[in-house]
Amino acid sequence: MSLRFHWMLPKGGEVAVDAAQTPQEAARYRLQATSSTSPAPRPDMKGWTHFARSAEQAGIESVLISFSRYEPDPFMVACALGQDTEKLKFIVAYRSGLLQPTTFVQQTNTLSALIGGRVALNIVAGSSKAEQRGYGDFLAHDERYARADEFLAVCNCFWRGDGEVDFDGKYYRVEKGKLHTPFLAPGRSAPEVYVSGHSEQAERLALARGSCLLRVADAPGKLQPQVARMRERGVEVCLRLCVLCRPTREEAVRIAESLLPERDIPRQERIVAVKDDSQMYRESSAANGRGDGWLTGTLWAGLVPYHGPVWTTLLGTPSDIAESLLEYRDIGVTQFIMSGWPELDEVSTFGREVLPLVRRAEEGDEKRGA
């Protein structure tokens, strides 16, 4: 099986359609995306369509559309953007405590039928306490996972489609549920479900109800046991990471370091403090103590203490990056969701410089295997 590459959908106003954007400008945009003056809350069909077509051309399979109170609803965005694209798939992030599973399935199925089945789900149990309460969700971290488990159990019953759905749980109850609009996709009767998180509960949820665990990249050596556990149970692993590809390693490092804050940010101001419930953020906070932040020769966590775990960056020359990706494949990772500064330039570079190397190596391995 070939590695599958996805990309983050840029936020509103992030894509500079007619102008050049430096990596520093792109990084600044992203850091300010939650401020009330950011264009991120507004849909940006022009920028998104431009990016989506570039991603299709680059050989990217899907875009992940994130969910937060600072952004438009990702389902609606996928519906609109799906009308303007042909191949690209949409991994829609959604939190499980916000609506009844029956309604959620009806929405997902409708979307699938409208855009040729090009939809997958990224189920998130929750975010910070403050944000969850703003959405009317007052459960604690662990309970959110128990609820997400029930939520996906009900959804999966609808997608199995073997008759009426009856469910009597702690968080959800459904009696003789039925929906006539099916999930419509070539070759599938249910969406792929990516479950994200670093906690034990997230891993259990992915094993029980998901098709793929989505987590932040780490050194292959560190990930290997977890990936093996997941693959044994038939669940894929997808890594979130940023990519910074340049003709030389020195140039890539120089640009990555230019994204560090100008002065050291006091610990309490760091984004880490905001996501109080998140295991992923606690881990990344601990990673801060590891000195210079190099997790491997190509994987750098130097930006993580300031901007959060998803700023973990794979950097170097095209062949450095291709080799690193193939190392992940060797331990069983099958998918990646990437991001860059700016998204548009980096996705094109990736498609032009890195992806052909990866595909060539995969073909070579296939031939040797045959």
Add this chain to the structure above:
Amino acid sequence: MSLRFHWMFPKGGEVAMKTAQETSRVLTTKSTSPAALPDMEGWTHFARSAEQAGIESVLLSFSRYEPDTMFVACAVGRATTKLKFIVAYRTGMHQPASFVQQINTLSALIGGRVALNIVAGSSTEEQRGYGDFLAHDERYARADEFLSVCNSFWRGGEVDFDGKYFCVERGKLLTPFLAPDRSAPEVYVSGHSEQAQQLARARGSCWLRLIDTPEKLRAPVARFRERGVEVCLRLCVICRPTREEAIEAAEALLPTDDIGRQERGILARSDSQTLKQALAVADEVGWLNRNLWAGLVPFYGSSAITLLGSPEELAEMFLEYKRIGVTQFIIAGWPKLQEMLIFGRDVLPLIRDAEQH
């Protein structure tokens, strides 16, 4: 103010259907019905025709037999430029915050052309399939809280709410409701019960109800208008060159006994006061006045009360409703597209002409 005319959006596959029988609820609720699937080709054709006919909005109905209304509005909205979408949704299914986020996003994607038709619930059986086990009256109390929270988000600022059904603490959403002249959607509240009327007055911008005779509607319409809430009537229309031809067309719509019996079964199981009242009217009288006929209700449901006659008669009837304070109509006909084209061509110009004088 000019009268505002909206049309029922056809279900999947309906634009290609020729007879009323094919579009009946009895067939729509069968699992093999094309109503379950989006029909972008038929819908886009219908939507563009509606724009040309002078129709302001389409109402998208919500049920477990159909695709989700908000997504259909998004897809068809991206393929049109003027038409608005009145999206029916039930209030027990979402947290209000995520609901507002979806509506606001939709508004931004289709130039603000979205309004809401808030429904407290449907049959007990269908509600339970959606995970809702509240009784009829409680559903209205919940809908009241739901809209109250939604309205707080649309007013702007942080939202705090501590109710029986919903709690929100420092809620904020950065994507606003975006429309050329509004910061919140119009909210149509439907239902005939006292609770529905209270909800419409307290939280809505318009009460949506079935048509009745002007005499019977005069008092309730006046009560709403006094409180600054509009009234919109749901009805069907059959317009032909003469009243006799219209009656003939109407009677030709009477279906087989089979559909009648099954539709009666659906009506009898419902909790809705609206449906019960309409069925009683149909059984007792049939003709409500010279142009208003309930004869199709036992076969096609309560919204099949039909205004029929010549273009002049229909225009005069609409103007009569305008005189008692009704401002909007949501219309259906059989087949949906053809009747809408007749309305736009033969009836609407007469109304607009009269409104100018």
